Amino acid sequence: MCGRYTVTTQQDLIAEMDLVRADDASCAGALAVAPGLPAGLTSWWAPRWNVAPTQPAPVVRTRAGRATLGLLRWGLVPHWADDLAIGVRHINARAETAAGKPAFRDSLRRRRCLVAADGFYEWRRDGKRRVPHWFGPGGGGPVTFAAIWDRWRRRDAPAGAPWVESFAILTTAAAPLVAPLHDRMPVVVAAADRARWLAADDLPAEAVADLLAPGAAVVAGWIDREVEPWVNDARRERGDRAG
DNA sequence: CCAGACGTTGTT
DNA sequence: GTCTGG
DNA sequence: CCAGACGTTGTT
DNA sequence: GTCTGG
Numbered sequence: 456m457c458g459r460y461t462v463t464t465q466q467d468l469i470a471e472m473d474l475v476r477a478d479d480a481s482c483a484g485a486l487a488v489a490p491g492l493p494a495g496l497t498s499w500w501a502p503r504w505n506v507a508p509t510q511p512a513p514v515v516r517t518r519a520g521r522a523t524l525g526l527l528r529w530g531l532v533p534h535w536a537d538d539l540a541i542g543v544r545h546i547n548a549r550a551e552t553a554a555g556k557p558a559f560r561d562s563l564r565r566r567r568c569l570v571a572a573d574g575f576y577e578w579r580r581d582g583k584r585r586v587p588h589w590f591g592p593g594g595g596g597p598v599t600f601a602a603i604w605d606r607w608r609r610r611d612a613p614a615g616a617p618w619v620e621s622f623a624i625l626t627t628a629a630a631p632l633v634a635p636l637h638d639r640m641p642v643v644v645a646a647a648d649r650a651r652w653l654a655a656d657d658l659p660a661e662a663v664a665d666l667l668a669p670g671a672a673v674v675a676g677w678i679d680r681e682v683e684p685w686v687n688d689a690r691r692e693r694g695d696r697a698g
Numbered sequence: 699c700c701a702g703a704c705g706t707t708g709t710t
Numbered sequence: 711g712t713c714t715g716g
Numbered sequence: 717c718c719a720g721a722c723g724t725t726g727t728t
Numbered sequence: 729g730t731c732t733g734g
């Protein structure tokens with residue numbers, strides 16, 4: 456699965472993908488609903504060491520023909536949902552079955568996006584303790600997870616109210632490096648495949664099926680590093696409790 | 699037709 | 711045990 | 717994902 | 729909104 460991750464190298468991703476940064480108004484929907492950004496962040500595109508479900512996070516989409524970094528809430532809320540809370544059950548979507556699920560199908564065809572990240576966490580159980588491990592490229596640097604998005608607004612919302620845009624991370628079978636801790640992991644999209652994933656077309660599932668297949672090659676050179684247990688607390692952004 | 703669900707994960 | 715919040 | 721709560725009534 | 733179950 457993927458239930459927690461880091462994104463600290465977004466400036467490198469902005470350079471690598473030549474991203475436009477969305478204006479603050481387009482981030483208003485994700486920020487208008489609790490919990491908003493973790494305390495202590497000076498901007499929505501600042502580095503994050505502990506992105507947790509329901510938080511807003513930076514995501515790349517094609518907007519007006521340009522790859523654009525914007526802020527979306529983690530946990531996909533389908534446009535037909537009665538309540539924002541539906542999103543907590545949609546933090547991940549299984550790549551093998553998403554094309555057939557009412558909550559994900561249309562988003563997979565028409566609203567694909569990439570989560571800006573540099574690695575993800577998995578937990579090892581040691582008796583009652585849950586010990587976090589970080590998985591990412593040994594040399595550091597940005598990576599992107601395949602994701603889908605939708606927008607939602609309460610039915611009785613006033614006409615001018617902002618839409619809440621939200622996303623789900625696609626998961627696939629775990630690579631051998633991750634398998635000892637868990638049988639699922641996020642779909643990692645290689646730099647060369649990003650443009651195809653982001654294409655604004657209404658794609659049949661087959662058109663991107665190869666990108667969603669388990670791809671051990673994409674995580675070649677990745678490492679498994681045990682990290683400090685402050686990560687367990689989703690309210691913490693750093694070990695020093697600074698934010 | 700209407701009513702009700704719509705999802706993944708881990709754990710047992 | 712199960713749900714909610716982050 | 718993990719951590720933490722898990723409730724109702726009446727009154728302000 | 730759209731699909732499934734009754």
